[in-house]
Amino acid sequence: xxxxxxxxxxxxxxxxxxxxxxxxxTHRVCAIAExxxxxxxxxxxxxxxxxxxxxxxxxVGGRTGDHVQSLLDAExxxxxFVRIAGESxxxxxxxxxxxxxxxxxxxxxxxxxxWADFRAGFERLLARADTVVLSGSLxxxxxxxxxxxxxxxxxxxxxxxxxxxxGDALRFGIAAGPAVVVPNAAELAELSSQPVDGIASxxxxxxxxxxxxxxxxxxxxxxxxxxxxxxxxxLRAWPLHPVAGNPTGAGDACVAGLARTVGRPWAExxxxxxxxGAAAAAVPTAGAVDLPTYQQQRLHVAxxxx
Amino acid sequence: xxxxxxxxxxxxxxxxxxxxxxxxxTHRVCAIAExxxxxxxxxxxxxxxxxxxxxxxxxVGGRTGDHVQSLLDAExxxxxFVRIAGESxxxxxxxxxxxxxxxxxxxxxxxxxxWADFRAGFERLLARADTVVLSGSLxxxxxxxxxxxxxxxxxxxxxxxxxxxxGDALRFGIAAGPAVVVPNAAELAELSSQPVDGIASxxxxxxxxxxxxxxxxxxxxxxxxxxxxxxxxxLRAWPLHPVAGNPTGAGDACVAGLARTVGRPWAExxxxxxxxGAAAAAVPTAGAVDLPTYQQQRLHVAxxxx
Numbered sequence: 001x002x003x004x005x006x007x008x009x010x011x012x013x014x015x016x017x018x019x020x021x022x023x024x025x026t027h028r029v030c031a032i033a034e035x036x037x038x039x040x041x042x043x044x045x046x047x048x049x050x051x052x053x054x055x056x057x058x059x060v061g062g063r064t065g066d067h068v069q070s071l072l073d074a075e076x077x078x079x080x081f082v083r084i085a086g087e088s089x090x091x092x093x094x095x096x097x098x099x100x101x102x103x104x105x106x107x108x109x110x111x112x113x114x115w116a117d118f119r120a121g122f123e124r125l126l127a128r129a130d131t132v133v134l135s136g137s138l139x140x141x142x143x144x145x146x147x148x149x150x151x152x153x154x155x156x157x158x159x160x161x162x163x164x165x166x167g168d169a170l171r172f173g174i175a176a177g178p179a180v181v182v183p184n185a186a187e188l189a190e191l192s193s194q195p196v197d198g199i200a201s202x203x204x205x206x207x208x209x210x211x212x213x214x215x216x217x218x219x220x221x222x223x224x225x226x227x228x229x230x231x232x233x234x235l236r237a238w239p240l241h242p243v244a245g246n247p248t249g250a251g252d253a254c255v256a257g258l259a260r261t262v263g264r265p266w267a268e269x270x271x272x273x274x275x276x277g278a279a280a281a282a283v284p285t286a287g288a289v290d291l292p293t294y295q296q297q298r299l300h301v302a303x304x305x306x
Numbered sequence: 307x308x309x310x311x312x313x314x315x316x317x318x319x320x321x322x323x324x325x326x327x328x329x330x331x332t333h334r335v336c337a338i339a340e341x342x343x344x345x346x347x348x349x350x351x352x353x354x355x356x357x358x359x360x361x362x363x364x365x366v367g368g369r370t371g372d373h374v375q376s377l378l379d380a381e382x383x384x385x386x387f388v389r390i391a392g393e394s395x396x397x398x399x400x401x402x403x404x405x406x407x408x409x410x411x412x413x414x415x416x417x418x419x420x421w422a423d424f425r426a427g428f429e430r431l432l433a434r435a436d437t438v439v440l441s442g443s444l445x446x447x448x449x450x451x452x453x454x455x456x457x458x459x460x461x462x463x464x465x466x467x468x469x470x471x472x473g474d475a476l477r478f479g480i481a482a483g484p485a486v487v488v489p490n491a492a493e494l495a496e497l498s499s500q501p502v503d504g505i506a507s508x509x510x511x512x513x514x515x516x517x518x519x520x521x522x523x524x525x526x527x528x529x530x531x532x533x534x535x536x537x538x539x540x541l542r543a544w545p546l547h548p549v550a551g552n553p554t555g556a557g558d559a560c561v562a563g564l565a566r567t568v569g570r571p572w573a574e575x576x577x578x579x580x581x582x583g584a585a586a587a588a589v590p591t592a593g594a595v596d597l598p599t600y601q602q603q604r605l606h607v608a609x610x611x612x
Contacts, residue, residue: 015409023327026408063369092398094409102332103321103400 002047002259003129003159005122005150006040006058008107008139009081011068011090014285021096035285036071037091039136039164042252042287043259046276048077049289052260055080057125059118059139061108062087080125082118084110086139107139115142122150126157131262133255134173135164147173160262163214164255166190174212179262181214182255188219199306202227203234218258218273220251225274227306228266237270240300243278243293249286250277271301308353308565309435309465311428311456312346312364314413314445315387317374317396320591327402341591342377343397345442345470348558348593349565352582354383355595358566361386363431365424365445367414368393386431388424390416392445413445421448428456432463437568439561440479441470453479466568469520470561472496480518485568487520488561494525505612508533509540524564524579526557531580533612534572543576546606549584549599555592556583577607 014033021027036045044056056077060068061084068088072079086108094101126132132154134147143149147169154161160179163170166187174181174191189196191212192205196219206217206229216230225238257272279294280286320339327333342351350362362383366374367390374394378385392414400407432438438460440453449455453475460467466485469476472493480487480497495502497518498511502525512523512535522536531544563579585600586592 015411017409021329021407023329023402023407024405026410029409029411032411063373067369092409096329099330101327101329103323103335103398104332105321105335105338 001128002052002054002131002133003125004040004044004047004054004056004133004135006038006056006136007118007142007146008137009036009038009041009058009060009065009068009088011064011088012037012286013090013092015092015094017094017096019097021094021099021101027094033285034067034071035287036068036075037287039252040133041068041072042249043133043135043256044077045075045287046253046256046280046289047260048075049291050256050260054078055125055128057081057122059084059110059114060088061085064088064090080121082114082121084108084114086110107137110139110141112141115146119149119153123153126154126159129154129159131259132159132161133164133259134161134178135252135255137165138169144168145172148176151176151178162255162259164251171212174209174214177213177215180216180218180258181209182218182220182251182258183209184220184251188217199224199227199236203229203306206234218254218270220254220273220277222247222250225302226254226270226277228270233266234306235266235270236304236306237267237274238302239274239278239297240302241297243281243297245281246284246286247281249288250280252287253277253280253289267303270303271298274301307434308358308360308437308439309431310346310350310353310360310362310439310441312344312362312442313424313448313452314443315342315344315347315364315366315371315374315394317370317377317394318343318592319396319398321398321400323400323402325403327400327405327407333400339591340373340377341593342374342381343593345558346439347374347378348555349439349441349562350383351381351593352559352562352586352595353566354381355597356562356566360384361431361434363387363428365390365416365420366394367391370394370396386427388420388427390414390420392416413443416445416447418447421452425455425459429459432460432465435460435465437565438465438467439470439565440467440484441558441561443471444475450474451478454482457482457484468561468565470557477518480515480520483519483521486522486524486564487515488524488526488557488564489515490526490557494523505530505533505542509535509612512540524560524576526560526579526583528553528556532560532576532583534576539572540612541572541576541609542612543573543580543607543609545580545584545603546608547603549587549603551587552590552592553587555594556586558593559583559586559595573609576609577604580607
């Protein structure tokens with residue numbers, strides 16, 4: 001079982017309006033799409049779509065949390081969320097004729113007791129887990145060492161962990177030695193305090209990140225593909241036929257690719273990540289892949305030692 | 307008891323963001339305010355604030371409907387809503403540094419059986435009602451003659467009705483002879499197929515509306531005040547010291563003023579409507595009045611036969 005952790009799960013709403021978004025005016029929403037969201041939930045949904053055995057855990061609360069849970073149930077994604085008293089956040093994206101504009105609610109406040117509950121449940125779930133994926137932001141009240149804490153618990157249970165976070169959550173998390181850290185260019189640049197604007201700079205920044213505790217870094221660079229940096233090795237993979245489309249959620253699909261190939265050779269893992277990232281770009285909403293695109297892309301990934 | 311009817315009740319959310327709203331970008335929401343909404347709910351809240359005995363009825367459904375109900379409970383507004391299977395709509399207003407931008411979800415689909423349930427409940431509530439206020443849009447599935455139907459039931463029970471609607475709901479509703487119709491300039495212009503850009507044109511359009519079935523028309527004209535048109539009479543009232551502020555909900559406060567003064571002389575009723583409209587403009591959210599502003603404005607209303 002692959003266990004995904006989403007501590008700041010969300011209800012992702014998409015509002016479709018006619019014409020443009022005009023600040024200062026009122027717009028009628030023509031159609032609404034709602035999905036369970038948060039980066040770990042997106043990873044879980046992609047894995048479920050690929051037929052993997054996955055459990056989504058994390059924190060949900062309030063009516064919005066109920067809704068998140070019911071949407072996951074309807075999709076058939078196994079979920080084991082811990083209930084909190086606060087209200088899970090909503091994200092709203094307004095899709096207009098020529099723009100997509102986002103509004104991100106802040107996450108709910110989480111108490112120390114709720115975090116302790118989650119931590120205890122996580123330990124129990126670890127007994128069934130082959131791989132753990134830790135993705136996304138930490139809601140208010142969660143200690144900044146949360147990911148480090150969970151990574152240590154997983155290591156003690158000999159379960160490999162993938163970490164996709166940013167800022168302090170990433171900085172503290174990497175120190176606990178996750179199996180793979182999966183930053184994008186901006187996250188890697190911030191973590192390493194070095195500019196990341198290409199393959200060579202990603203390798204340099206990745207080497208710097210390895211000294212912080214990670215066992216391997218896979219930097220995701222959009223249509224330029226991904227770069228693996230581990231001690232003594234740098235391997236790049238990229239799509240020969242990049243998909244122009246929706247970049248939101250492509251990183252989550254890459255993480256899903258790495259999570260389902262734990263123990264396999266890096267060439268295979270990176271190819272999987274690249275193909276799933278491209279297949280995610282082919283779908284207008286985050287947290288899903290286009291399966292025919294995935295099958296096609298899988299055959300057209302370039303690999304090069306850097 | 308004043309009975310307010312809100313067939314398309316809503317959850318009104320206000321998102322506060324820092325800086326400007328930039329289409330195409332993602333914005334963090336710093337603070338969120340949520341209220342029960344819909345025009346009839348706003349009227350009920352103002353009446354409750356003034357100490358009137360009020361019952362808010364209408365249709366609510368889904369998690370959003372539960373939330374609307376719980377917000378009314380928390381405010382102490384008596385509510386007797388009929389539950390529907392559909393999900394009540396949300397409205398979101400994004401307040402940025404220099405603009406307020408609205409997104410209106412469509413209303414829920416209402417079945418014939420749900421409408422029949424509401425209608426039966428309305429008849430029972432009429433036995434306790436002194437006045438009925440019918441406000442706002444009709445959700446999908448509600449017959450366009452809905453307000454006409456409810457007005458006929460109220461007339462049969464000898465309960466006076468105030469109607470604040472637009473488009474076909476207003477056109478069909480006025481034919482049933484409500485005691486007072488309360489259109490704004492745009493609604494009156496559409497109803498009468500005449501331009502309304504001042505007092506004289508409002509009087510002409512109001513006379514035309516009277517021929518459609520209303521017993522009296524009170525046109526609300528913003529800071530220019532209100533104009534009563536009834537057979538043989540035209541009376542204008544306006545604030546001597548207009549309040550610059552939030553116009554949203556000022557019309558609902560005017561309706562509350564007319565609803566709490568049924569049976570009183572028109573000069574008093576219009577003064578009440580004008581003072582409450584001004585007191586609503588002094589509050590940044592819809593459906594509430596600033597009581598000190600109301601007391602002050604009440605003393606400074608001009609009245610003139612036109």
